[in-house]
Every structure is written in C-alpha cells, then in structure tokens.
Amino acid sequence: MSEKEKKQDTKKKDAGKIFLEEVSQSPLTVTILAIFSGLLLGGLLVALTTEDVYRAFNVSIWEGIKTGFQAAGTTYQALFYGSFGNPSKIIAALQSGEAEAIRRAFNPFFESLVVSTPYIFAGLAVALGFRVGLFNIGAEGQLFIGAATSVTAAIYLEGLPTIIHVPISLLAGFLGGGLWGFIPGWLKATTGGHEVINTIMMNYIAFRLSEYLLRGPLKNPDGFTPVSAPIQDSAKLFRFFDSPIRFHLGFFIALLFAFLVYIFLFKTTWGYTLRTVGANPRAAKYAGMSIVQSTVLAMFLSGGLAGLAGANEVLGVNYTLALAFASGYGFDSIALALLGKSHPTGVVLAAILFGFLRNGAIQMQVLAGVPVDIISILQAFILAFIAAPAIIRTIYRLKEPEIDIDAVTLRGWGGN
C-alpha cells in the first residue's frame, strides 16, 4: 500500500479501524499468531497423548477437559522452568546468598542462550541463502565440516596465545563450512545442478567423512569411542561464569555476525547485488551483475556461517568433536530462517525462541515426562503456518495484504 493511498484511507476511516487493519495486515501479526497456534496445537497433542485425560473423560466430560488443560499446563510450566529457571528456586537462592546456588538457579536461562548461539549462526546461513534465492538445505553438513576443521586447528596448533588461537580456530571453521557451501554453489553456477539436491548429498558426504575422521585420523589416541582429543585450553571461548553456567563469548560473536550480515546485505554494493540476484535474476543479469559470482559467493558465505555454528559448539561448549553431535540443526535452521523472515534481526529473535524451547524441552522431558521431540512437532506446526500464511489469515479472519512482501521465492529444480 503506497503512502498516498494510506492517506486517503485515513480520511475515510476512524483511527481505531485503521489501527486494526494495519495490525491485521502486518506480517508480524501472522508470525505471532503462528507461534501462538503452534503452541496451542502442541498443548492439544500433549492432552491427547496423556492417559489420565482419557480416564478423566470416563468420569465426566468436564473432568476430562479439566485434566487435559492440566496436562498441557504442567507441560508448558515445565518448559518455562526449564528454559528460564524456576522462580521460587531463584528467589530462594537469592535469599540464601550462596554464589553456587544462585548460579544453579540462573543456569537454565543462560543454558538457553548457549543453545541459541549455534541457531543464530545456522539461521543466518540459511537466511543469507534465501536472500539470494538459494535454498541451502546443507547447513548440517557444513556445520559438521566447520566443527571438524575448527577442532583440528584447536587441537593441533600449539603454543599460541588465546587472542590468536581462538580467531584462527573460528576462521578454520568458517573456511571448512565455506568450502562445503562453495562446492554446491559452484556446481549451481557452472552446471545448473540444483543446490537443494547437491547440499543434501553434501550433507551425507559430510556425515560419512566425519565418521571416517573420528574413527581414524581425528580420533583421540587415548580413547576407545569415536571422539576427538580435547582442544587446547588456548582455543576455548571465554566463559563468563563458573560452573555449571556454560554461557560463553560465542553468543556475542553470533550477535556480531548477525550485525555484520545485516550491514553486508543491506548497506554494501555486494549485498545489493546479491539481493537483486535473489529477487530477480533476469533483471540482475540485464544490469550487468554476475549471477555466477553472486551464487558462488552467497553459498560460500552461507556455508561459512554454518561452519561457524559448528566451530562455536566445539570451542565454546563441548571442547571435543563427537559423532552426530548436532544432528537436526540443518532442518531447524531452515525453520529459523523462515520464521525470522530471512532478516538478521528476525533470525536472532527466532534463534533465541528456538533455543529457549529446545533447552526447556529437555527439562520438560524430566519433569513432565513429555518427550523432547514435541519441539520438532511445534516447529513443524509454526512453520506450516508461516509458510502458508493464508491458513492463519483464514482461521483468524485477517485481511489479505495487497502484496506479500515476505513470500520466499526460490527457483525450481531446473534452476533456470
């Protein structure tokens, strides 16, 4: 809706109506309603799979509904406690004044941020690809390779000061992931082979490669399991608090990269070129922009960001490399990028949401006996509503916007 039309509308309608209309057409409304509906359906699923609910329905319908609400309520309360911390425990810890008790009480909150950190990197990776019209489904493989190259630098480079060793290990992760993204990008640009297929294939090649590395060259010579040796102390990312809080510098590096991606995409000529190629490759070509260069660069950067997610986990959290230590990140990062509308700010917010959900769900499994996999189901629901906003608009009777600016446009298999 252009400015002029908006002004004309203002004359005709009163302020309240205009506000409602603006709200109902805002893409943010759809996002929030999608999250809300996803959580609602998740609660319904919990209620439907709790045996007590069926027993209560035998007593009376009212009793059944009440038990259903209770089951969902317990679950979400456990999810909340697991992700933010238990308020009563926090108060008790503060009153006691013991440092360790306080750290324990606040640990869930910081742990959620720790879980969010790789999501930020991986979400940025997929979002960057979307902006250039590329579907990088291979974040998981790039993440593994980035973790492998990073851990190699972190184990085998010795005698470096932290201020040099950490950046070098991060760079190694970036380059490893970048290479894994570069190959499908280059194949796409030169042969037209679709990046979706090639990145899926590269995922599995990465899994096999990491299996090979961890059973062979990278395996800890002192151990029996396929795990790498521990990294040097000088390569560890700085942790802000004592045990058990694992909150580390990586979170702020992730935020920094989100900012850098924003500057790159929206404030530089390169970024403009990439976005133009993504929005309209024909126009970009006509304007003299190189689609080949843009595709290769975008996939390299995208892979590099995913590689940083792997490096971050190795250098900040695990301190070793293990098999399949981060499976599921590939699909999750696609969900994130979509939820965040492929914008760095959106991705950061979505990553923090996912981090809190994922971390809370682990507690929820312990406290409420609800399997952690419910998070994937929630994600799928939320994502379906985001990807097909018409569903949400129909359910909540929102008005169609004139132009769907946020629709993700990708090119078909053929790659034209």
Next chain:
Amino acid sequence: MTTTTTSINNLERTSPTRRIVMGILFLAIAAAIWFLFIQTLEPGVETTFKMMPSGSGQDIPDWIFTTVPVLYVLAGVSLVAGGYQLARGFRKRTNLVLGLVSGIFIFAFLTWATADGSLNLAGLIRSALVKAVPLTLGALSGVLCERSGVVNIAIEGMMLTGAFVGAFVGSVTNIWLGLLAAVLSGGILAAVLAVLSIKYKTDQIIAGTIINIFATGMTSFLSAKFLQVYQELNDPGRFPTIDIPLLSDIPFIGPILFQHNMFVYALYIFIILITVGLYYTRWGLRTRSVGEHPKAADTLGINVFRTRYLSVILGGFMAGFGGAYFTLGSVGRFDEVMTAGRGFIGLAAMIFGNWNPIGSFSAGLLFGFFDALASKLAILRVPIPSEIMLMFPYLATMVILAGVVGRGQMPAADGQPYEKE
C-alpha cells in the same frame, strides 16, 4: 553391473566434447585396471566366487579362476571401447557402452579384491537387491510426484511415518492392516504436501521440509511415549519369505531374485505398473504433460490440479509402503529415525535414474550394491575405508546432476506451482 545403462539411455544428444570425454573415461578405466589392479597382484593368484547365497538350498560349485588373465581381458575390452569411442564414436549407444564399461570396472574391482580369497558373489548381489528395495520404493514415490510437477523431498518423512504406523497398527491388529495403515499414512502426509504446494502455493521444498520435521518429531514423540513403554505395541511381526515356485529353482538367479518376502515382489510389480502407466496409458500421458507444461495441458482440458493431487497422493502411498518395509519387511519393530536418510538416497536414486521407474530401480540397485559392498569390505583386501565407499551414491548423484557424463531430463515444470489464469 549393466544397470547404469538404462538410467541414462534416454539421452541421445551427443556432442563432440562428450564423445571425447567418454573416450578418455573408458581409457582411464582401462588404465586403472592395469595400474591399480594388475600391477599389484602376483601372477598366479586365484579368485573364488561363491555362486549361491547362504541358505538358498541350491548346490552350485564355486567359480574359481586365475585372476590376472581375467583382468587383462577386462582391461583390453575397456581399451578397445575407449579407442573406438575416440576414433569413431558409439553415438547413440554411448550410454550403453558407458554402463558396460562401468560394469567391467566394478567386476574387475571385485575380482582384484577377492584375489587369493573368496567372496560370496550371489550373496552380495542378493544383499544389494534387498538394500535397493526401500531406496527404489522411495524413488518411485518421487517419480510419481515429480512427473506431475510437484517436488517431493518429504519422501524421508513419509517413509518414517509409514514405518511407525505400520509397526503400531500391525501390532494392535494384524500385519496386513498394519501395511494398509502405513500406506494410508503416507498418503495423508502427501495430501498435506499437495494442499500446501498446490492450493496454498507454498514453496514445495519448504512444504517438504515441514513434513520431514513433523514426521521426525511425531514418530519419535509417539515412540518415546508409547512404543518404548508398552513393548507389545511394537511387535508387529514380519512378512514371511516366499519362494516363487519354479522361478526360485533357477540356478544362481532364482535365489537372488525369487526367494524374498512380499515387498520385493511388490517392488517388481510396481516398477512394471508405473512404467506402463506413465508411458503407455492416457493417465500417464496426462500426468507427464502436466509436469512438463501445465498451461498447455490445461488448454487441452486436462485438470492440472486434480492430476497433481492424484499423483502426489499416489506417491505418498508408495512412500508409506516403502516405510512399512522397514518395520514389517525388515526389522520387525520400530526404532526412532530408523529410515536414517534412505528417503533422501531414494530421492538421489530418482534423479540418477532420470525420473523414470526402471532407471530408479537401476540406480537403487547400484546404490544398494555399494551399501552391501561397504559391509563386506572388512573381509576383502581393500584399502578403502567403508565410510568412503558409502559416499559413492551421493558423489555419483552430484556427478550426474552436474551433467559431466550426461544430464538427466527432469520434468520441465517440476517445482513450479501452477496458477490458473
């Protein structure tokens, strides 16, 4: 293995560069057999191939021969093929010869690897076929969907759901109802994919991703909540092995092809049905035309939407059936994420097989062969780690996709939503 031939023999374009590339490739294979295999062997060693799978009930003597002369012959044939290709060119038969020479290379490799030892060749081929079953069923699901123009990367999710539902319903009722439920569950997920991508015009890859996330989450959730707690809900039993009368008595071939459970025979039937259906019936012509040029099809009065819905849901049935193979045909119970990416290899097999059923089966066999070989590497004298061997299907798919040895011809409108004007 001459199976790769059919996967790419639809291509009849022959450019001068391609002719030379192929010629050099054939010569390279001859050189590889010479340098990698012949040079590393003692002249007198013998290769022993066992010719019957264990427990087949047949009695065929082992096939024993001196290794090096056979390798000379194999290298010689590749050399001649390469020379002829460079000098004159095989033209339309290039792909056939490519398949033949690849087969020679694989056979030479096995002969070399078994030198001074023995390998159960029949067992290896049979195991390749068994491993090809879920891959090919997944690929057939992809063929049905993509021929009508809808990209299905949710094969994995549909198979996983089929596996779960098959195990659960199969345990509660009986194995046949379990199979039926598995097939239907695949169809339901496919219907979701169809509605999202046809009605709501969601990007098809995103829609597929959503279904994959959902299927992984839902099956793991329900499995952790119920199947692991109540073991009797996860005990559907398995379909028994049936020997086909007469056919199973054929030496060598019988035990490999005709001593299996129902899923393998169903696979044979589906391959024939879909091939005939796609290329020789009105339904097939319509489906393919919708996948190639929906606007033209619409102009001629074909209902694009209905055709796509039908094909996608049929594809879902196929994936559900393929999923049931895991629980009802192979393992006999459901484990979390038990499909382990085989749906994606099925997708790769479909691409490798050039979007047609027989090609998909050939690709499935080839991938299955490498899978089977990887598990036998330990007993052979091969310096390649099995993990590296298992990369082959993925690398091969990327090479095919890059068009170095011939590009597949995907349906022109694959992945594009259709807007009626």
